[in-house]
Amino acid sequence: MAQSAPTRWQRRKEARPKEIIDAAFTLFTERGFSASRLDEVAALAGVTKGTVYLYFPNKEELFKAVVRETILPNIAQFEAMAAQASDATASVEILLSIFRFFPQFIASPAGALLKLVIAEAGNFPDIARFFVEEVIQRARQLLGGMIQRGIERGEFHPVDPASAVFCLFGPAALTMLWRVTFAAYDDPAISVDRICQTLSEIFIGGLVRRDGDA
Amino acid sequence: MAQSAPTRWQRRKEARPKEIIDAAFTLFTERGFSASRLDEVAALAGVTKGTVYLYFPNKEELFKAVVRETILPNIAQFEAMAAQASDATASVEILLSIFRFFPQFIASPAGALLKLVIAEAGNFPDIARFFVEEVIQRARQLLGGMIQRGIERGEFHPVDPASAVFCLFGPAALTMLWRVTFAAYDDPAISVDRICQTLSEIFIGGLVRRDGDA
Amino acid sequence: MAQSAPTRWQRRKEARPKEIIDAAFTLFTERGFSASRLDEVAALAGVTKGTVYLYFPNKEELFKAVVRETILPNIAQFEAMAAQASDATASVEILLSIFRFFPQFIASPAGALLKLVIAEAGNFPDIARFFVEEVIQRARQLLGGMIQRGIERGEFHPVDPASAVFCLFGPAALTMLWRVTFAAYDDPAISVDRICQTLSEIFIGGLVRRDGDA
């Protein structure tokens, strides 16, 4: 595996696309789409400009590939988490498992992706639509369904599920964006764990019916 | 040829910067900083490119002016809201007044501004720092102080105030960003009022101590 | 009018398009469309690359403009020559006036234009169509009509007019192309006048009926 000869280039057709996408994700996320130079993307991926065009027809298509490829694992992660609950599970338990899942989700690349999509939605309407349909609707159904279930089972106070999703996910989204945008300038630094803990306390108290409740 | 109203030119001259800033705000917000052409900014402001350079030394300074000028009224609005509470006011009342203020705040240009700053923070570190110090710290102090006060007065459950601010502001931030980013692709549309209402219910339930509480 | 100060650039909106077209004509003709660099076109026109784009949206449109603008005066020249004959004029006189017109036509930019259109017709189908319809059809009608007239009046031998046009124009076309393509490598140089003279002799002898003819 040691590269004895420093050859001018390597032939690595299989690995290239992912390497380029990763590099592009980093730069698009840091600087935005327009402000990212393809030269820099290529350099970060360890190839030259021309190679990028071997795998993606142009910068816009590279962007779309970046979003699509980066979204997939996040969707999968989310659905996996949801699949764990059985019929017997108490709704409050599901809610708690969501709060326990939040920290790692907030620390994942999902935050950078969210920032990127927010920043470029205006220039890439089909990416925006794709994001809404594939990511947000799905998350809404997942979280909304869980809240609906809790209400129907008499475990939760009767609130508007769709709105509750925004209340539930909002703090997580803000924290994600915060981390990739402002965290460097903040002092003292926030604690993601503490935020999730507090969110949990408030929601358990505000959403879950207690025995004495009417 | 006789200039019947010489003051009109005068007034125009004074109005120019704001007109240009407004146009730039619109375009920067829609397309991002890099993807916005100065030609388009000028056209939207009803002037020509050259005129922009009469008031702003370059595109970057125009951007900074846009952020600064747009931030100010929002800060003022926020502080005005907070100034209304007196010592006698119950903390829950202050909390409720915040929730009542949210819908108009969410509908204000603050959402577009937030999106813009998030998108460009990586390219404008001093804007990011300025935003954190002038806007976020201030909001945190305001909201955090209010929560702290409630806890100290025994009106709120003892939670981490800094984290609670994220929980409180997160849903508002998400809704603001949603409106300027994805609302066009969403169906059925969300209701800002309903979200604020739900947020209020959950928070009152989760944060405010009831008589029987330990 | 004397340019006392060697200013960085002149503002010459009116004159620019023609200057650029002339420069482009020269280079496209010498090197072909693809092999001509816009930088060189601009330099030859005394402007910079950016200026070219002020007047033409891209290289292809510049090419089309070059062809269109260069064709027009040639068409006009041709039609003017034809308009001189009256009903009373003998067909042989018209024929002679054409041969007398040939040398100056062959020396005009029409030759370079013809070469350019031949070379690029494959890449610019609409230019090819435009050339056939606007230039060639017109020339064919003009020359063909003249021959037809001579035949009908009994002045010429009965030949196929459309074919005769090729026979008549062929030598002129070849000489035009020769001049802009091979003349530099030829020794001894050809004499355009002598070719036209010879053409005249052969055609007068071969086309015009003599008294004794059947």
Add this chain to the structure above:
Amino acid sequence: MAQSAPTRWQRRKEARPKEIIDAAFTLFTERGFSASRLDEVAALAGVTKGTVYLYFPNKEELFKAVVRETILPNIAQFEAMAAQASDATASVEILLSIFRFFPQFIASPAGALLKLVIAEAGNFPDIARFFVEEVIQRARQLLGGMIQRGIERGEFHPVDPASAVFCLFGPAALTMLWRVTFAAYDDPAISVDRICQTLSEIFIGGLVRRDGDA
């Protein structure tokens, strides 16, 4: 895996250069040298880009090879035609045999070659020189010699032989170029045979002395 016919590879190897040259000829002719991509040449020849470089050091040399290889058979064809005449043959008979040869010559690849050389002469001076010296001079000597002979034998009117060659070959050249350039856009289509017939009539009438001639 056993190569049943090892000779097929061998034969392929020998056939390659011609296949590549043919493909290049087609594309260079259609699009011009600069606008033809080596990728396309290779694809049309049924090989990959790398293989082209096995046989030709670079694109320019491929071009030169294309011209050289394509010219040779045309020269041969021409000389074969000329070799048929003996001392006894009447000059008018030779002239007629030339006109009878024209249609097949016009339909041959010579037209495309002529177009290509005209288009690229400016970029390939040595090709232009080669063409003038090897092709044109030869043709001029052949045709010019024939006319000279006719004049000396008193069979033709005394015209300038060099000029007469242009008159004789011009219509053929124009028709050749026409076919490869504009024929697709022309309506009604021209008849090559009719043009040659008309050319023959005019030239016999204009060049050949009749008994009664002074």
Add this chain to the structure above:
DNA sequence: CATGAATGAGGATTCATTCAT
């Protein structure tokens, strides 16, 4: 001999910025 992934110089195009008017 043949391939095709990778290269990188070169060229079309854009656009922030300048400046004569």
Add this chain to the structure above:
DNA sequence: TATGAATGAATCCTCATTCAT
């Protein structure tokens, strides 16, 4: 003060050429 023609550096993209396989 305002204009907009002109600039030229920066950037996307192409494609002839190389070379590991």
